Amino acid sequence: MSSGNLKLLTEWMPLAYTQKTLQESLAINNGKILLRGVLQKCDTLNQNGRIYPRSILEREVMNYQKFIKENRALGECDHPDSSVVELKNVSHIIRDAFLEGDSVVGTVELLNTPAGKILQSLVESGVTLGISSRGVGSTISEGNAQIVQEDFQLICFDMVSEPSTPGAFMLTEGKNVDLNDLNKIFNRSDKIDRIFNDILSW
Amino acid sequence: MSKSHNKKRNVGIIYELLLRYISNNLINDDKKSAQSALRILEKRFHKSTEIYREFRLFNALAKSTVSDSAVAAAILTEAKGAARRADKGALNKEKSLLIRDINHILNDSSFYYRRVPEYKTYATIQSLLNDWRKLDEADLLKMVELEGKMVEWLLSEKTDESLDENIDPNVDTLVVRIMTEKINSKYKNKLNEDQRNIIKSYVFSLSSDNGKSISQKLDNMREDTVNQLYKFKKMTDNKYILEKIDRVENSILEVSIDNVDDAVISKFLVISQLQNEIKEAINELR
Numbered sequence: 001m002s003s004g005n006l007k008l009l010t011e012w013m014p015l016a017y018t019q020k021t022l023q024e025s026l027a028i029n030n031g032k033i034l035l036r037g038v039l040q041k042c043d044t045l046n047q048n049g050r051i052y053p054r055s056i057l058e059r060e061v062m063n064y065q066k067f068i069k070e071n072r073a074l075g076e077c078d079h080p081d082s083s084v085v086e087l088k089n090v091s092h093i094i095r096d097a098f099l100e101g102d103s104v105v106g107t108v109e110l111l112n113t114p115a116g117k118i119l120q121s122l123v124e125s126g127v128t129l130g131i132s133s134r135g136v137g138s139t140i141s142e143g144n145a146q147i148v149q150e151d152f153q154l155i156c157f158d159m160v161s162e163p164s165t166p167g168a169f170m171l172t173e174g175k176n177v178d179l180n181d182l183n184k185i186f187n188r189s190d191k192i193d194r195i196f197n198d199i200l201s202w
Numbered sequence: 203m204s205k206s207h208n209k210k211r212n213v214g215i216i217y218e219l220l221l222r223y224i225s226n227n228l229i230n231d232d233k234k235s236a237q238s239a240l241r242i243l244e245k246r247f248h249k250s251t252e253i254y255r256e257f258r259l260f261n262a263l264a265k266s267t268v269s270d271s272a273v274a275a276a277i278l279t280e281a282k283g284a285a286r287r288a289d290k291g292a293l294n295k296e297k298s299l300l301i302r303d304i305n306h307i308l309n310d311s312s313f314y315y316r317r318v319p320e321y322k323t324y325a326t327i328q329s330l331l332n333d334w335r336k337l338d339e340a341d342l343l344k345m346v347e348l349e350g351k352m353v354e355w356l357l358s359e360k361t362d363e364s365l366d367e368n369i370d371p372n373v374d375t376l377v378v379r380i381m382t383e384k385i386n387s388k389y390k391n392k393l394n395e396d397q398r399n400i401i402k403s404y405v406f407s408l409s410s411d412n413g414k415s416i417s418q419k420l421d422n423m424r425e426d427t428v429n430q431l432y433k434f435k436k437m438t439d440n441k442y443i444l445e446k447i448d449r450v451e452n453s454i455l456e457v458s459i460d461n462v463d464d465a466v467i468s469k470f471l472v473i474s475q476l477q478n479e480i481k482e483a484i485n486e487l488r
Binding site for chain 1: 438440442443446447449450453454457469472473475476479480482483486
């Protein structure tokens, strides 16, 4: 299906950790930092006034499994002004993601890339970080909320600083995304897998 | 075009405007407004009305295509006779009531300002119908000029790429027109050509052959998709895809096409999308 009026949509969630959980992670995971937390919420009005219906997030988490299994669930440190993940800015990788109640819960591994090392030192210093989903899709107004529509496609989760004000990450928001951008993000097998998941859900 | 042409009294234009109003409101989920307009349409264009008779005449001139100018002239002669047989007083009164309904019930200031693609032709047809009814009072020069334009129009090829090109006489024209408008405007950029063809076949097959042709089409599509999947399975080395491919094939084969309904069509729109992606993938892997 081709893209209509798809826009870049990003949402922020705090990523909670303590020095104790950090030290445990380093000890258990051979010196790697793995953080576990809520990546996204469904059926809940978020900071940007959007609601992600459960069925849509459930589907997107399912489609994201291919990225996780193929070690391609990469994310960047801060949101770029683009829908495409730039390898030079990659800081972490998502190791698992699943739906638990109304939350998408996941494990984030901080990588030893330049951007990943910045994140590691921030975490070791106890800086509050957030995790932010990056996706493309359209929304429809319903009352005071924007309801994310069926055409939503999750791209990745980025690590970002805590927004001081609601909508702090609105700079890249609403940018139109064209078919070429989507083709850079999703390869042929991703597209086929997405349709496979759709068929297997009948 | 005659300065005296009044689009509010042009049956073809008003009918198109009402259809556009209904489809816009259906797309915007304003069913109440759409139903109000539909009620006006059903009441004022009812088969017993003079407006309906004029609308049929209007449509015959607007939609017909002939290959011979003698046939075109014969159609104009017949149409002229039919126009003159109309009850002019009743027609004018009915048009006034139609305009009143639109203004008072719909109360939409932009109603008359929606774009009608064949506006000029529709204006010519209505002016001609009006002039024919004037009998001896008609401006002969103007009437001949309009009839010349009408002959040109009847001889011209009418291309329409929308879904209603295969319209079946048994199908409720209004329903098809509204559905066509709705699908074309809402899904124009979202459905590929094969998917649009599935919807088109579905609509017309249900009315013309009780769904036999759409079942056959879907069966062929399924067979082709399964064959493509088989080829792709032998070519790809993507473990994640290979893990699912047999289950997907079974799911596709399990879709019953004995009674094709909206749910089945919805599944085949997905299968069509898969068929396209698999074909692309095979081409890339060759």
